Amino acid sequence: MSKYPRPTIVVPARLASSRFPKKLLADAGGMPLILRTANRLRNQVPEYDLVFAVDGEEIARPLKQNGYSCIFTDPDLPSGTDRVAQANKVLQREEILNVQADEPMVMREHILALDKALKREGADLATLAAPFEKNEDFLDPNQVKVVLNLSGFALFFSRAPIPYDRQRAGVVGQNCYKHLGMYGYRGEFLNEFTSLPPGCLEGLEKLEQLRALENGKHISVEIVKNGTHGVDTPEDLAGLSFC
Numbered sequence: 001m002s003k004y005p006r007p008t009i010v011v012p013a014r015l016a017s018s019r020f021p022k023k024l025l026a027d028a029g030g031m032p033l034i035l036r037t038a039n040r041l042r043n044q045v046p047e048y049d050l051v052f053a054v055d056g057e058e059i060a061r062p063l064k065q066n067g068y069s070c071i072f073t074d075p076d077l078p079s080g081t082d083r084v085a086q087a088n089k090v091l092q093r094e095e096i097l098n099v100q101a102d103e104p105m106v107m108r109e110h111i112l113a114l115d116k117a118l119k120r121e122g123a124d125l126a127t128l129a130a131p132f133e134k135n136e137d138f139l140d141p142n143q144v145k146v147v148l149n150l151s152g153f154a155l156f157f158s159r160a161p162i163p164y165d166r167q168r169a170g171v172v173g174q175n176c177y178k179h180l181g182m183y184g185y186r187g188e189f190l191n192e193f194t195s196l197p198p199g200c201l202e203g204l205e206k207l208e209q210l211r212a213l214e215n216g217k218h219i220s221v222e223i224v225k226n227g228t229h230g231v232d233t234p235e236d237l238a239g240l241s242f243c
Helices: 033-044 057-065 080-091 108-118 135-139 187-193 200-205 209-214 234-238
Strands: 008-013 050-054 069-072 095-098 125-131 145-148 154-158 177-186 219-223
Touching: 008 033, 008 080, 033 050, 033 057, 033 108, 050 057, 050 080, 057 069, 069 080, 080 095, 080 177, 080 187, 095 108, 095 187, 108 125, 108 177, 108 219, 125 145, 154 209, 154 219, 177 187, 177 219, 187 209, 200 209, 209 219
Parallel strands: 008 050, 008 095, 050 069, 125 219
Antiparallel strands: 095 177, 125 177, 145 154, 145 177
16 A cells, blocks of 8 residues: 555646746735645645645745745756656655646645546546636637546547537537646656657647647546636736635
8 A cells, every 4th residue: 555545736836937927926915826825725635745846946935934845846847747747756656636836726626526536547647627607718719628538538638619519619518628727647657758759739739738648648537616716917816815
């Protein structure tokens, strides 16, 4: 039996952000955004080990001052998955949950659903999705869509509105799911993923999870009722209310 009965949550945290400079250190109700996310996770799922994979001392400082564990990773790594993979070379955990550092409203239901998806037989990695409710969101290329097979595994991810309903083009219908950017990984998958070459579909859609699909990996998807509230812009942050 594994020494760790639950997956370890690893939060990749990179200071650079083109749309929102130093986003993770921006004020979020009296504390840096990264610390807001950390406290939320500690409150929602205290039973899970929590580690931050950071790219430097500036972002590690508020975390360490508040008792959180940090692992320093190469600032030049190309993706959050690469950062998590590098951190796990130190941690050596069999199961990892990757939560985004700019998700200060993450809920317990998200973590438990992600854990459940990762344990599905045949899964190499796992992620979450939620039903679309508005047509404008379904048509928005910044909101990624996922379609599933009957066993709960991803068939494809796209920025285009899929599945396409020929009878009601561009209208949200059945099986229209928004991908939520949280992942669960098996340790052996992380070791392999960083050595896989970028795929053609990944290059077109700019979605790194397509690299896994193109290489025959199985992505387990759990559907949750509530979406997440990530922070991409100052306006996103201003729109959140912290108690």
